[in-house]
Amino acid sequence: KKTENQMLVIFGASGDLTARKLIPALFNLYMAKQLPENFVVLGASRSNLSDEDFRNRVVFESEYLKEKIKDLKEDEINSFANKIYYEDLGGDYDTDYAPLRKRVEALKEKHNTSGNIMYYLSTPPTLYETIASNLADAGMNTQNNGWKRLIVEKPFGYSLDTAKELNDGLHKYFTEPQIYRIDHYLGKETVQNLLVTRFSNSIFEPLWNRNYIDHVEITNAERVGVEKRGGYYDKSGALRDMFQNHLLQIVSLVVMEPPIGAEAEEIRNEKVKALKSLRVMKDAETLHENTIRAQYVSSVVDGKPVKGYREEDGVDPNSTTETFAAIKFYVDNWRWHGVPFYVRTAKRMPTKVTEIVIHFKQPHHQIFSEAGMQRDNKLVIRIQPDEGILIKFGVKVPGQGFRVERANLDFYYSSLAETYVMDAYERLLLDAMQGDATLYARADEVEAAWEFVDPILNYWKEGKDVRMYGYAAGVWGPENSDELFDGHGFWRNPSE
Numbered sequence: 001k002k003t004e005n006q007m008l009v010i011f012g013a014s015g016d017l018t019a020r021k022l023i024p025a026l027f028n029l030y031m032a033k034q035l036p037e038n039f040v041v042l043g044a045s046r047s048n049l050s051d052e053d054f055r056n057r058v059v060f061e062s063e064y065l066k067e068k069i070k071d072l073k074e075d076e077i078n079s080f081a082n083k084i085y086y087e088d089l090g091g092d093y094d095t096d097y098a099p100l101r102k103r104v105e106a107l108k109e110k111h112n113t114s115g116n117i118m119y120y121l122s123t124p125p126t127l128y129e130t131i132a133s134n135l136a137d138a139g140m141n142t143q144n145n146g147w148k149r150l151i152v153e154k155p156f157g158y159s160l161d162t163a164k165e166l167n168d169g170l171h172k173y174f175t176e177p178q179i180y181r182i183d184h185y186l187g188k189e190t191v192q193n194l195l196v197t198r199f200s201n202s203i204f205e206p207l208w209n210r211n212y213i214d215h216v217e218i219t220n221a222e223r224v225g226v227e228k229r230g231g232y233y234d235k236s237g238a239l240r241d242m243f244q245n246h247l248l249q250i251v252s253l254v255v256m257e258p259p260i261g262a263e264a265e266e267i268r269n270e271k272v273k274a275l276k277s278l279r280v281m282k283d284a285e286t287l288h289e290n291t292i293r294a295q296y297v298s299s300v301v302d303g304k305p306v307k308g309y310r311e312e313d314g315v316d317p318n319s320t321t322e323t324f325a326a327i328k329f330y331v332d333n334w335r336w337h338g339v340p341f342y343v344r345t346a347k348r349m350p351t352k353v354t355e356i357v358i359h360f361k362q363p364h365h366q367i368f369s370e371a372g373m374q375r376d377n378k379l380v381i382r383i384q385p386d387e388g389i390l391i392k393f394g395v396k397v398p399g400q401g402f403r404v405e406r407a408n409l410d411f412y413y414s415s416l417a418e419t420y421v422m423d424a425y426e427r428l429l430l431d432a433m434q435g436d437a438t439l440y441a442r443a444d445e446v447e448a449a450w451e452f453v454d455p456i457l458n459y460w461k462e463g464k465d466v467r468m469y470g471y472a473a474g475v476w477g478p479e480n481s482d483e484l485f486d487g488h489g490f491w492r493n494p495s496e
């Protein structure tokens with residue numbers, strides 16, 4: 001695909017994301033010769049920085065680029081750095097953007113980037129509408145001299161209402177096809193591979209329904225705690241930070257019906273339908289039985305003391321924000337009727353891992369009956385790390401009789417050694433630069449996800465006697481988290 005000449009204007013450019021993710025992604029694209037010939041980045045934010053300060057910060061002195069640039073020739077690094085500029089917004093995003101416009105015009109002339117502009121909003125979401133409206137006031141959203149697109153970062157809303165307000169606010173100034181809501185999980189190769197696994201293999205798709213699947217399990221675990229983001233996290237929690245966006249995106253890809261084609265709108269239409277079919281839990285009893293929340297407490301991991309969540313910087317010592325969330329739910333449609341889904345996400349687990357496990361039903365009639373044997377087939381889709389796919393099935397143990405044992409058939413992405421796997425941000429930025437929105441969340445998708453999450457959040461906030469469990473850092477969550485399975489199984493703890 002062709003990437004047209006364009007300019008990328010990053011709002012909130014002095015923040016962490018620009019140095020940590022965006023510039024390294026652009027750098028990789030630059031090295032892979034994927035950037036358009038005429039291309040400029042203009043960072044904009046409230047900090048008072050010169051072009052030179054900004055280049056030092058995000059390129060020359062950046063800890064995130066250090067490894068990548070250490071063996072490069074000076075002119076190679078410079079030719080990348082020279083594409084990067086900075087505009088000081090003068091302490092406030094809510095201001096007249098005429099000077100910004102002038103700068104954009106000047107850079108456009110200088111680098112011949114044409115009128116195509118991508119605006120990347122990497123600011124707190126409360127500023128999104130303000131920025132969009134100021135861009136409009138300055139005439140910077142008009143498409144008569146090149147396209148204008150807007151990428152917005154998460155969190156997209158704090159609840160269903162705030163997500164709707166945000167959508168409505170942006171739609172005043174930009175049309176839906178101009179808006180790209182980023183969810184970096186969709187940029188992961190293994191998440192995209194879910195579509196290929198399901199829809200290009202006739203050995204899976206016929207089985208992908210209530211007749212053959214017993215239940216579906218998704219685990220997202222991180223070893224780290226809230227790190228330096230206590231202030232943000234305490235207002236968010238696991239459900240908002242990971243579940244509403246990343247995990248429900250994965251769920252939608254597992255649940256969706258086959259789209260009629262691979263076009264962005266065809267795929268996104270099916271994802272919305274999938275999200276709308278999640279059974280919303282309304283009454284306290286259902287919410288009580290199907291949701292578990294917990295916080296990590298202080299403990300010792302590998303001989304070192306680890307702070308409890310409530311002791312972390314920026315966290316309220318009486319906080320009721322969850323760092324572990326486990327949800328059981330059903331999908332109300334023909335394909336999934338009666339199949340439970342179990343999804344959990346947490347910080348301070350024993351390891352970092354994201355995986356989907358499809359548990360198939362056992363054969364109806366057992367011929368080889370041996371006590372205690374696990375008879376179900378499993379398909380494990382490992383999103384990260386050790387990206388790959390594993391099928392667990394039974395084989396006969398050599399010898400007399402019919403003793404059956406589990407065996408694995410596996411595929412690891414690392415075996416495709418010569419294939420370069422793009423980082424999520426790299427892939428997503430390039431897609432947006434080319435106008436491909438397939439891997440971006442549409443307004444109705446985001447709202448459908450909030451419809452499902454809102455009642456859980458409300459119940460956790462206002463319900464009577466909602467328990468908050470504790471778990472020691474380095475274990476797989478609170479002891480009772482298997483109770484969600486009602487004796488019908490338990491969480492598969494990867495690497496066990």
Ligand code: BG6
Pocket residue numbers: 184222241242
């Ligand atoms: C982010 C969350 O969206 O995703 C973080 O805000 C989390 O809390 C991160 O650590 C996890 O991303 P990944 O790609 O490392 O699984």
